[in-house]
Amino acid sequence: MIGKETTIIHFNVSSAKKASRHGAIKKWLLIAIALAFLGLFIVVPLLAVFSEALSKGMELYVAALTEPEALSAIKLTLLTAAIAVPINTIFGVIAAWGIAKFDFKGKNILITLIDIPFAVSPVIAGLVFVLLFGSQGVLGAFLEAYNLKIIFAVPGIVLATIFVTFPFVVRELLPIMQDQGTEEEQAAITLGANGWQTFFRITLPNIKWGLLYGVILCNARAMGEFGAVSVVSGHIRGLTNTIPLHVEILYNEYNFTAAFAVASLLALLALITLVLKSIVEYKSQKH
């Protein structure tokens, strides 16, 4: 009897082993396919950017980044992000708060409106601003009368960037806030907290990781936006060129090394963003 039992157990163990070996093969096959795809379409191009940028030596690389036009493009990109990201963060939080915590008519329409910058091609977004503020545009005559320049100037670039990057923060916060509901805020109010105290002590700490995540994505897009900015910028060297536009100009002039050198800045930004994003994700999971 004992012998019989042991054989049965043996049989079960070996069949379980077989099943798990089978599972392991499937698992590694799937991972290998995913990695191969990732390598081919993402890692190789990324490496190509850096190798091309450094192909003529470090000196030329540094020179390409420090020439005045490149510096001015970097400055303008940083300025644009420095304006667009805080504005979108503030309005994003307000919009998400309003939508998640209150009930009102037209809520779904508002959510759809917020998604428009994602749905519309960035080129069209840029064109909208040209039609509005350009010299032939609706407000063109008015702006000219007061000598205000928006299109082919820095304000246009900032406006287009704000438009294109608007949904990032809202979209990130909305599900978190809807999920958390309003009970904690109500509890804070019954304990005597005012609106600001409730927001800064209860709401904000509960959404901080989601908010940071949204801000990082928003910043990455603000710095990397090409289409919309290209339409409103006018490509004036040293004045209205952002990093992506500068890369395009250099590339069109067959100045490949310089183009890739500047492009490597954007690639680097992307990498930093990814690292920050992973850290934020890791931290938010821990909470």
Added chain:
Amino acid sequence: MGISILDVSKRFGSYPAVKNVELEIPTGDFVALLGPSGSGKTTLLRLIAGLEGTDSGKILFNGVDYTNKTVKDRKVGFVFQHYALFRHMTIFENIAFGLKVRPRKFRPSKSEIKEKVFNLLKLVQLEQLADRYPSQLSGGQRQRIALARALAVEPEVLLLDEPFGALDAKVRQELRHWLREIHQKLNITTVFVTHDQEEALEMADTIVVMNKGMVEQIGSPEEVYQHPVNAFVYSFLGRVNELKGSTLSESTDRITDLADGTVGYIRPHEILLNKFQQGDSLPVEVSHVHTVGAVVRIEFKPLDTEEFYGAEMDIEKYKELGSVKKGNILYAEFKNIVVFGKETETPHVLTDTNRLSAAIH
């Protein structure tokens, strides 16, 4: 603090959640708002707290009109059904929150806050948990912390929304007893919402039975249980059998002219079962027998009907009766059939057939 609710109504869209409620809560009272889900009891509680605004009517605190005062001004302690503890704060910080958000002039010093928080932790018997986060606590512990947090701001009214709804039976039993004790110790006017009649009967000084946004009856647990004003209150406050049509007329013998659709009510423990016919008892067939602790429940149906009734007796009585099995024939005597007339009329308790006939006419 005494609370007066004067003709208060509240709608959500076209749905009337609370309709013309009148309620007087004296200082120090322990009140249960009892009703099924959708009866408006939670809405009424939130109206008292100021978390919802009234559509019409007035709410007075100690005779002063508070209808349009903010939640903050009302200084009520509110305990939410799902506790609503601040998940990113420790238990200490949760309880201290109400003190820390006070304007600087009224804010106690750090050491005072600390002393107060630990006094409250002592009151709820959870001193050792000060540094934990809410997610590390059990349901019963969270409930107690939620109460400590509400008490930290020294409210004059304590409002609890289904305080024990999410807890298991044993913890619930302990916390009921404990909440009663705290109420006795602090003597703070307390209103709690529950759908559990046993909880209301066991804890409250006053029970407010609500249904469809309206108050059906207000009274002490004895009053609402012994003298329910209508069929809803009667059936909501315990197990009940409904007697209709032929069963009703047969079980009350000499009555022949019962109006159509009249319903008689009787509690399971008021049905007497015998093995032999006595007086005007009704022959019935046993369909199920089960023992729940010290109580035996016997389900049966009168012969030639498909209506099921339940009788209840303690285990001693059951032994006297002798063993009963499914399919046995017994004789049921309905001792206290209650018939309610139109809503405004007082109910008639039909104890003997002479009085019964008088009551029906």
